[in-house]
Amino acid sequence: MTFPVLLKKMPKVKKPKVKASKVPFFTHVAELRSGLYSYLLLLIISSIVGYLLQDKILKILLTPLNQPLYYTSPAGGFNFTIKLAIFFGFVVSLPFLVFQVLRFVEPAIPSEARFSVMSLLVSTSVLMLLGILFAYFVSLPAALHFLSKFSSGEVKSLISTSEYFSFVTRYLVGFGLLFQLPLIMIFINKIIRLKFSQLIGLERWVILVAFIVAAILTPTPDFLNQTIMAVPIILLYQLSVLIVWFANRGQTKEAVFIST
Numbered sequence: 001m002t003f004p005v006l007l008k009k010m011p012k013v014k015k016p017k018v019k020a021s022k023v024p025f026f027t028h029v030a031e032l033r034s035g036l037y038s039y040l041l042l043l044i045i046s047s048i049v050g051y052l053l054q055d056k057i058l059k060i061l062l063t064p065l066n067q068p069l070y071y072t073s074p075a076g077g078f079n080f081t082i083k084l085a086i087f088f089g090f091v092v093s094l095p096f097l098v099f100q101v102l103r104f105v106e107p108a109i110p111s112e113a114r115f116s117v118m119s120l121l122v123s124t125s126v127l128m129l130l131g132i133l134f135a136y137f138v139s140l141p142a143a144l145h146f147l148s149k150f151s152s153g154e155v156k157s158l159i160s161t162s163e164y165f166s167f168v169t170r171y172l173v174g175f176g177l178l179f180q181l182p183l184i185m186i187f188i189n190k191i192i193r194l195k196f197s198q199l200i201g202l203e204r205w206v207i208l209v210a211f212i213v214a215a216i217l218t219p220t221p222d223f224l225n226q227t228i229m230a231v232p233i234i235l236l237y238q239l240s241v242l243i244v245w246f247a248n249r250g251q252t253k254e255a256v257f258i259s260t
Contacts (some may be wrong), residue, residue, distance in 0.1 A: 050088025
């Protein structure tokens, strides 16, 4: 009897199947609840720090305006101080909140689109910071400069604390969210392979949508200020297209190398 025949007659040993350990859903919910409690504690502590640093924070926010603010109710100054402290606490504690949310949704993300939680957190924080800095140093001063042109010797601006606070926060948060576009496109490309030719074909629609979004988010009707907001969106789209093209090009080369 030859050796191959003996191998055929030998009983096959079945390898035990190792089941992947899955954490129950309610355990995830409990972890998220614990993380949210920690976030609320961090938010309170950061808000207290913001209250202690209110003079410096207010000076930073008023630098683009270069004029004092006014409140029109007895509690206006107190309300503005509390809003300023909470806003500072929210900005400081936001990365921790994003980290907790990413940890909760990570098991539901498809494996091919899964990122490292820390790398995703660092990426979205850096993009948010870049968007806020661009709004503060470029877009916001341009908008305020345009609006100041409508003042004259007979017509003076009396800007209230609440109106200026909502104006500034909308600008800063809006640009921070707009700068997440490259990360969103990379995430979509992980799930559905985006084609370079299709992305270039959509460019005209991206330009149209960029100016529509700028018209919605920009409280000033001038074309120059809307262009200042629309151009970064278009450039971010171009950068996203290049990143997607480079990522897909690398995967194609790897596939060819494996097939050969």
